[in-house]
Amino acid sequence: MSLGFIGTGRITSALVEGLCTAKDPPENVLVSPRNAENAARLAARFSRVSVAVSNQAVIESCDCTFLAVVPQVARSVLKDLCFRTDQTVISLVPTIPIDEVRKLVDPVKSVVRAVPLPTVSQHLGPIPLYPKISQAVEIFDKLGKPIPLQNEKELNILWTVTALIAPIYALMEETCQWAIACGVNRQNAGAYIASMFHAVSAVIKDLPDVRFSDLEAEAATPGGFNEQALSVIREGGGYKAFLNALNSVHTRH
Ligand SMILES: NC(=O)c1ccc[n+]([C@@H]2O[C@H](COP(=O)([O-])OP(=O)(O)OC[C@H]3O[C@@H](n4cnc5c(N)ncnc54)[C@H](OP(=O)(O)O)[C@@H]3O)[C@@H](O)[C@H]2O)c1
Missing domain, CATH: 3.40.50.720 (NAD(P)-binding Rossmann-like Domain)
Known part of the structure:
Protein backbone atom coordinates (compact mmCIF):
# COMPACT_ATOMS: atom_id res chain seq x y z
CA MET A 1 0.00 0.00 0.00
CA GLN A 150 -21.33 6.13 15.06
CA ASN A 151 -21.52 9.72 13.90
CA GLU A 152 -19.55 12.92 13.45
CA LYS A 153 -20.91 14.44 16.67
CA GLU A 154 -19.09 11.75 18.68
CA LEU A 155 -15.87 12.65 16.86
CA ASN A 156 -16.20 16.32 17.78
CA ILE A 157 -16.94 15.51 21.43
CA LEU A 158 -13.95 13.18 21.75
CA TRP A 159 -11.76 15.75 20.02
CA THR A 160 -12.79 18.14 22.84
CA VAL A 161 -11.53 15.62 25.40
CA THR A 162 -7.98 15.97 24.02
CA ALA A 163 -7.99 19.41 25.72
CA LEU A 164 -7.42 17.56 29.00
CA ILE A 165 -3.92 16.41 28.03
CA ALA A 166 -2.12 19.54 29.27
CA PRO A 167 -4.29 19.72 32.44
CA ILE A 168 -3.37 16.10 33.22
CA TYR A 169 0.35 16.88 32.79
CA ALA A 170 -0.20 19.95 34.97
CA LEU A 171 -1.78 17.72 37.66
CA MET A 172 1.35 15.54 37.55
CA GLU A 173 3.59 18.60 37.86
CA GLU A 174 1.56 20.03 40.78
CA THR A 175 1.75 16.64 42.52
CA CYS A 176 5.48 16.47 41.85
CA GLN A 177 6.06 19.98 43.24
CA TRP A 178 4.02 19.10 46.33
CA ALA A 179 6.18 15.99 46.97
CA ILE A 180 9.39 18.00 46.46
CA ALA A 181 8.16 20.71 48.84
CA CYS A 182 7.46 17.97 51.42
CA GLY A 183 11.09 16.80 51.10
CA VAL A 184 11.23 14.18 48.30
CA ASN A 185 14.16 14.36 45.88
CA ARG A 186 13.06 15.81 42.47
CA GLN A 187 14.17 12.74 40.47
CA ASN A 188 12.46 10.28 42.81
CA ALA A 189 9.25 12.33 42.86
CA GLY A 190 9.22 12.50 39.03
CA ALA A 191 9.93 8.76 38.65
CA TYR A 192 7.22 7.82 41.15
CA ILE A 193 4.52 10.05 39.69
CA ALA A 194 5.29 9.12 36.07
CA SER A 195 5.25 5.43 36.90
CA MET A 196 2.06 5.66 39.01
CA PHE A 197 0.09 7.49 36.26
CA HIS A 198 1.47 5.07 33.67
CA ALA A 199 0.47 2.02 35.75
CA VAL A 200 -3.10 3.17 36.45
CA SER A 201 -3.61 3.86 32.73
CA ALA A 202 -1.84 0.72 31.48
CA VAL A 203 -4.07 -1.69 33.44
CA ILE A 204 -7.25 -0.31 31.85
CA LYS A 205 -5.97 0.16 28.30
CA ASP A 206 -7.35 -3.07 26.87
CA LEU A 207 -10.48 -3.57 28.96
CA PRO A 208 -13.22 -3.86 26.32
CA ASP A 209 -16.01 -2.10 28.21
CA VAL A 210 -14.29 -0.25 30.99
CA ARG A 211 -16.43 1.20 33.79
CA PHE A 212 -14.29 3.84 35.42
CA SER A 213 -16.64 4.04 38.39
CA ASP A 214 -15.93 0.34 39.22
CA LEU A 215 -12.20 1.03 39.22
CA GLU A 216 -12.77 4.09 41.41
CA ALA A 217 -14.82 2.05 43.92
CA GLU A 218 -12.18 -0.69 43.96
CA ALA A 219 -9.39 1.80 44.70
CA ALA A 220 -11.33 3.79 47.30
CA THR A 221 -11.14 1.44 50.28
CA PRO A 222 -13.61 2.66 52.95
CA GLY A 223 -11.70 4.78 55.46
CA GLY A 224 -8.55 4.72 53.28
CA PHE A 225 -6.39 7.44 51.69
CA ASN A 226 -8.13 7.26 48.29
CA GLU A 227 -11.61 7.65 49.72
CA GLN A 228 -10.42 10.65 51.74
CA ALA A 229 -8.73 12.30 48.75
CA LEU A 230 -11.79 11.70 46.53
CA SER A 231 -14.09 13.39 48.97
CA VAL A 232 -11.78 16.41 49.46
CA ILE A 233 -11.46 16.86 45.67
CA ARG A 234 -15.23 16.44 45.08
CA GLU A 235 -16.19 18.83 47.87
CA GLY A 236 -13.61 21.35 46.59
CA GLY A 237 -15.14 21.30 43.09
CA GLY A 238 -12.06 19.67 41.53
CA TYR A 239 -13.99 17.48 39.10
CA LYS A 240 -16.49 20.26 38.40
CA ALA A 241 -13.54 22.36 37.21
CA PHE A 242 -12.63 19.64 34.67
CA LEU A 243 -16.24 19.51 33.42
CA ASN A 244 -16.31 23.31 33.17
CA ALA A 245 -13.13 23.14 31.09
CA LEU A 246 -14.67 20.54 28.72
CA ASN A 247 -17.87 22.60 28.31
CA SER A 248 -15.86 25.74 27.67
CA VAL A 249 -13.71 24.09 24.98
CA HIS A 250 -16.75 22.36 23.45
CA THR A 251 -18.52 25.68 22.85
CA ARG A 252 -15.69 26.66 20.45
CA HIS A 253 -16.90 24.26 17.75
N1 LIG B 1 -0.59 18.20 15.86
C1 LIG B 1 -1.54 17.38 16.31
O1 LIG B 1 -1.42 16.78 17.39
C2 LIG B 1 -2.78 17.11 15.49
C3 LIG B 1 -3.60 16.03 15.83
C4 LIG B 1 -4.74 15.76 15.05
C5 LIG B 1 -5.05 16.58 13.98
N2 LIG B 1 -4.24 17.63 13.69
C6 LIG B 1 -4.61 18.47 12.54
O2 LIG B 1 -3.73 18.13 11.47
C7 LIG B 1 -3.46 19.29 10.69
C8 LIG B 1 -1.96 19.54 10.68
O3 LIG B 1 -1.54 19.77 12.02
P1 LIG B 1 0.00 19.92 12.40
O4 LIG B 1 0.04 20.04 13.88
O5 LIG B 1 0.78 18.86 11.73
O6 LIG B 1 0.30 21.36 11.75
P2 LIG B 1 1.71 21.92 11.25
O7 LIG B 1 2.82 21.34 12.07
O8 LIG B 1 1.57 23.40 11.19
O9 LIG B 1 1.83 21.31 9.80
C9 LIG B 1 1.09 21.75 8.70
C10 LIG B 1 2.00 21.67 7.51
O10 LIG B 1 1.28 22.06 6.34
C11 LIG B 1 2.24 22.65 5.47
N3 LIG B 1 1.59 23.43 4.43
C12 LIG B 1 1.21 24.72 4.43
N4 LIG B 1 0.68 25.06 3.24
C13 LIG B 1 0.72 23.96 2.48
C14 LIG B 1 0.36 23.67 1.15
N5 LIG B 1 -0.18 24.59 0.34
N6 LIG B 1 0.54 22.41 0.70
C15 LIG B 1 1.08 21.45 1.46
N7 LIG B 1 1.48 21.68 2.73
C16 LIG B 1 1.30 22.91 3.22
C17 LIG B 1 3.08 23.51 6.39
O11 LIG B 1 4.32 23.78 5.75
P3 LIG B 1 5.18 25.11 6.16
O12 LIG B 1 5.76 24.77 7.50
O13 LIG B 1 6.17 25.17 5.06
O14 LIG B 1 4.20 26.25 6.21
C18 LIG B 1 3.21 22.61 7.61
O15 LIG B 1 4.37 21.83 7.58
C19 LIG B 1 -4.25 20.44 11.32
O16 LIG B 1 -5.47 20.58 10.66
C20 LIG B 1 -4.44 19.97 12.75
O17 LIG B 1 -5.55 20.56 13.38
C21 LIG B 1 -3.10 17.90 14.40
Missing part, protein backbone atom coordinates in the same frame (compact mmCIF):
# COMPACT_ATOMS: atom_id res chain seq x y z
CA SER A 2 1.20 3.54 -0.81
CA LEU A 3 0.30 6.22 1.70
CA GLY A 4 0.54 9.93 0.98
CA PHE A 5 0.54 13.04 3.14
CA ILE A 6 -0.44 16.56 2.12
CA GLY A 7 1.17 18.80 4.72
CA THR A 8 4.36 17.55 6.39
CA GLY A 9 4.16 19.12 9.83
CA ARG A 10 3.95 17.80 13.38
CA ILE A 11 1.17 15.24 13.04
CA THR A 12 2.45 13.88 9.71
CA SER A 13 5.92 13.47 11.24
CA ALA A 14 4.41 11.49 14.13
CA LEU A 15 2.24 9.34 11.81
CA VAL A 16 5.13 8.61 9.43
CA GLU A 17 7.42 7.67 12.32
CA GLY A 18 4.73 5.36 13.75
CA LEU A 19 3.98 3.76 10.38
CA CYS A 20 7.61 3.23 9.40
CA THR A 21 8.48 1.66 12.78
CA ALA A 22 5.35 -0.56 12.85
CA LYS A 23 5.58 -4.37 12.57
CA ASP A 24 3.94 -4.26 9.15
CA PRO A 25 4.90 -0.91 7.59
CA PRO A 26 3.35 0.37 4.34
CA GLU A 27 5.37 -0.25 1.17
CA ASN A 28 5.76 3.42 0.29
CA VAL A 29 5.13 6.71 2.01
CA LEU A 30 5.08 9.90 -0.04
CA VAL A 31 5.11 13.25 1.71
CA SER A 32 4.37 16.64 0.19
CA PRO A 33 7.32 19.04 -0.14
CA ARG A 34 6.08 21.52 2.52
CA ASN A 35 7.52 21.68 5.19
CA ALA A 36 10.77 21.02 3.24
CA GLU A 37 12.91 20.49 6.33
CA ASN A 38 10.51 17.94 7.89
CA ALA A 39 10.05 16.17 4.55
CA ALA A 40 13.82 15.86 4.02
CA ARG A 41 14.35 14.66 7.60
CA LEU A 42 11.71 11.91 7.25
CA ALA A 43 13.09 10.78 3.87
CA ALA A 44 16.63 10.67 5.30
CA ARG A 45 15.50 8.64 8.32
CA PHE A 46 13.19 6.09 6.63
CA SER A 47 14.09 4.42 3.33
CA ARG A 48 10.45 3.87 2.36
CA VAL A 49 9.69 7.63 2.57
CA SER A 50 10.10 9.90 -0.47
CA VAL A 51 9.34 13.57 -1.01
CA ALA A 52 6.86 14.30 -3.82
CA VAL A 53 7.37 17.21 -6.21
CA SER A 54 3.88 18.58 -5.45
CA ASN A 55 0.62 17.92 -3.59
CA GLN A 56 -0.88 16.64 -6.87
CA ALA A 57 1.96 14.13 -7.24
CA VAL A 58 1.09 12.72 -3.78
CA ILE A 59 -2.50 12.07 -4.84
CA GLU A 60 -1.52 10.54 -8.16
CA SER A 61 0.87 8.00 -6.63
CA CYS A 62 -1.02 6.93 -3.50
CA ASP A 63 -3.89 4.58 -2.61
CA CYS A 64 -4.65 6.58 0.49
CA THR A 65 -3.90 10.24 1.21
CA PHE A 66 -3.92 12.03 4.55
CA LEU A 67 -4.91 15.71 4.59
CA ALA A 68 -2.70 17.23 7.27
CA VAL A 69 -2.62 20.96 6.69
CA VAL A 70 -3.90 23.58 9.13
CA PRO A 71 -7.59 24.51 8.80
CA GLN A 72 -6.76 28.06 7.61
CA VAL A 73 -5.24 26.78 4.33
CA ALA A 74 -7.03 23.44 3.87
CA ARG A 75 -9.82 24.64 1.55
CA SER A 76 -7.51 26.61 -0.72
CA VAL A 77 -5.02 23.72 -0.91
CA LEU A 78 -7.75 21.21 -1.83
CA LYS A 79 -9.53 23.29 -4.44
CA ASP A 80 -6.52 23.07 -6.80
CA LEU A 81 -6.17 19.27 -6.59
CA CYS A 82 -7.69 16.49 -8.73
CA PHE A 83 -8.63 13.24 -6.99
CA ARG A 84 -9.60 9.79 -8.34
CA THR A 85 -12.68 7.75 -7.37
CA ASP A 86 -10.67 4.68 -6.35
CA GLN A 87 -8.66 6.22 -3.53
CA THR A 88 -9.16 6.85 0.17
CA VAL A 89 -8.81 10.27 1.77
CA ILE A 90 -8.31 10.63 5.52
CA SER A 91 -8.82 14.19 6.73
CA LEU A 92 -7.11 15.18 9.96
CA VAL A 93 -8.41 18.74 9.68
CA PRO A 94 -10.72 18.95 12.70
CA THR A 95 -12.84 21.93 11.67
CA ILE A 96 -14.03 20.79 8.24
CA PRO A 97 -17.14 18.55 8.44
CA ILE A 98 -17.14 15.26 6.54
CA ASP A 99 -19.77 16.43 4.02
CA GLU A 100 -17.60 19.38 3.08
CA VAL A 101 -14.46 17.20 2.85
CA ARG A 102 -16.38 14.90 0.48
CA LYS A 103 -17.21 17.85 -1.77
CA LEU A 104 -13.63 19.15 -1.67
CA VAL A 105 -12.17 15.77 -2.75
CA ASP A 106 -14.93 14.78 -5.18
CA PRO A 107 -15.12 12.14 -6.82
CA VAL A 108 -13.49 10.15 -3.97
CA LYS A 109 -16.02 7.78 -2.37
CA SER A 110 -13.95 6.59 0.56
CA VAL A 111 -13.57 9.65 2.82
CA VAL A 112 -12.79 9.50 6.55
CA ARG A 113 -12.18 12.02 9.33
CA ALA A 114 -9.81 11.08 12.15
CA VAL A 115 -8.17 12.72 15.14
CA PRO A 116 -4.89 10.98 16.03
CA LEU A 117 -2.56 12.20 18.80
CA PRO A 118 1.19 12.77 18.32
CA THR A 119 1.76 9.63 20.48
CA VAL A 120 1.07 7.59 17.31
CA SER A 121 4.83 7.96 16.76
CA GLN A 122 5.12 5.35 19.55
CA HIS A 123 2.06 3.30 18.45
CA LEU A 124 0.06 4.68 21.37
CA GLY A 125 -3.19 6.46 21.90
CA PRO A 126 -6.80 6.56 20.71
CA ILE A 127 -7.61 7.30 17.07
CA PRO A 128 -11.30 8.18 16.78
CA LEU A 129 -12.53 8.02 13.19
CA TYR A 130 -15.74 8.49 11.27
CA PRO A 131 -17.12 6.84 9.25
CA LYS A 132 -15.74 3.31 9.71
CA ILE A 133 -13.80 2.44 6.58
CA SER A 134 -11.86 -0.79 6.84
CA GLN A 135 -8.75 0.50 5.03
CA ALA A 136 -8.47 3.38 7.51
CA VAL A 137 -9.00 1.06 10.50
CA GLU A 138 -6.26 -1.23 9.13
CA ILE A 139 -3.82 1.68 8.85
CA PHE A 140 -4.67 3.06 12.30
CA ASP A 141 -4.25 -0.41 13.83
CA LYS A 142 -0.52 0.03 13.19
CA LEU A 143 -0.51 3.34 15.06
CA GLY A 144 -2.61 2.99 18.22
CA LYS A 145 -6.18 2.17 19.08
CA PRO A 146 -8.64 2.93 16.27
CA ILE A 147 -12.08 3.83 17.64
CA PRO A 148 -14.68 3.85 14.82
CA LEU A 149 -17.59 6.10 15.80
